[in-house]
Amino acid sequence: MDTLHAVRARAVTKCFGDVVALDAVDLDVTQGRIHGLVGPNGAGKTTLLGLLLGLAVADAGGLEILGMSVGRAFGVPDGVAGFVDGPGLYPSLTARQNLAALARLRGEDPRTAGVDEALDQVGLTDVADDRARGFSLGMRQRLGLAAALLTRPRLLVLDEPANGLDPAGKRHVHGVLARLAADGTAVVLSSHRMDDLEALCSEVTILATGRVVFSGPLAKLAAENRELDYRLRTSDPQAARRLAAETAGIRIVDDPGTRQDTETLVLRTLVPALDELVAAVVRSGVAVRELAPVVSPLEAAFLALTDQREEAGR
Numbered sequence: 001m002d003t004l005h006a007v008r009a010r011a012v013t014k015c016f017g018d019v020v021a022l023d024a025v026d027l028d029v030t031q032g033r034i035h036g037l038v039g040p041n042g043a044g045k046t047t048l049l050g051l052l053l054g055l056a057v058a059d060a061g062g063l064e065i066l067g068m069s070v071g072r073a074f075g076v077p078d079g080v081a082g083f084v085d086g087p088g089l090y091p092s093l094t095a096r097q098n099l100a101a102l103a104r105l106r107g108e109d110p111r112t113a114g115v116d117e118a119l120d121q122v123g124l125t126d127v128a129d130d131r132a133r134g135f136s137l138g139m140r141q142r143l144g145l146a147a148a149l150l151t152r153p154r155l156l157v158l159d160e161p162a163n164g165l166d167p168a169g170k171r172h173v174h175g176v177l178a179r180l181a182a183d184g185t186a187v188v189l190s191s192h193r194m195d196d197l198e199a200l201c202s203e204v205t206i207l208a209t210g211r212v213v214f215s216g217p218l219a220k221l222a223a224e225n226r227e228l229d230y231r232l233r234t235s236d237p238q239a240a241r242r243l244a245a246e247t248a249g250i251r252i253v254d255d256p257g258t259r260q261d262t263e264t265l266v267l268r269t270l271v272p273a274l275d276e277l278v279a280a281v282v283r284s285g286v287a288v289r290e291l292a293p294v295v296s297p298l299e300a301a302f303l304a305l306t307d308q309r310e311e312a313g314r
């Protein structure tokens with residue numbers, strides 16, 4: 001048994017009729033890590049999460065979850081919790097009653113199952129006695145997460161967990177996931193929010209039309225040899241523009257978002273040339289007031305890799 005891997009998928013394929021939802025997908029998720037799944041609509045994220053939750057079985061390939069080979073049986077594997085397409089809740093029960101009912105279904109005493117602690121962790125203590133029927137999408141997501149926490153999972157699987165969350169709700173959920181990972185639980189989540197993925201995940205898998213186009217540490221994407229657009233604001237925009245034009249490997253690009261803003265330059269370049277420019281700007285007595293990528297490295301990689309995929313498929 002491989003104790004380090006919470007998930008090990010090899011060449012997993014899943015079709016719905018003629019649609020190949022997953023095409024020979026490999027996925028490794030290490031225990032104690034938060035692993036993000038990202039991809040355009042229809043890329044296969046929910047299908048893959050569904051396989052991890054035992055909601056469907058693969059047509060081909062090998063899938064090991066928490067060291068156990070998943071065969072052709074449906075059902076949530078031991079130690080796994082989570083949900084896709086929103087959590088299943090009893091609308092007529094309160095938040096607390098929902099969790100108590102789930103504890104009872106698993107044969108536990110609801111008084112000692114950690115119901116109140118779970119509600120507290122996701123920030124729902126104040127509405128513990130309100131019926132789930134009246135809950136917003138974000139509150140339902142948080143209650144679903146609390147239900148998953150009750151099972152003390154070793155693998156937590158979540159489809160778009162930040163959907164509908166307000167900033168406070170998001171802070172709660174991010175905190176819960178980070179604590180779970182610190183305690184050794186593996187978390188696999190999908191999201192369209194690059195900022196959430198960057199804040200939470202140590203690893204990401206980018207899917208496009210059912211295929212893995214990148215899988216690995218986020219840091220590797222940042223370090224990939226890829227040009228990014230950077231916004232540079234200085235105390236002397238004209239001097240900065242002149243220096244940028246003189247620096248090899250830097251292109252000044254027109255950014256529609258800042259066309260009115262003559263103070264800011266948008267530069268397309270690799271990191272070493274950017275370093276050279278910043279040093280030259282500072283040497284010439286000009287202050288750097290702001291320097292940031294126009295889109296994050298993850299988003300840039302996502303756009304580049306998923307575009308490539310579409311080009312290749314044409």
Ligand SMILES: Nc1ncnc2c1ncn2[C@@H]1O[C@H](COP(=O)(O)OP(=O)(O)OP(=O)(O)O)[C@@H](O)[C@H]1O
Nearest residue numbers: 016019020021039040041042043044045046047048
């Ligand atoms: N039950 C199903 N029956 C038929 N086709 C399906 C079914 N589930 C998924 N598909 C198809 O499989 C492909 C992958 O869908 P999936 O829902 O996994 O993508 P996704 O990456 O989660 O997309 P989104 O970001 O829109 O949620 C799509 O083409 C979808 O239409």
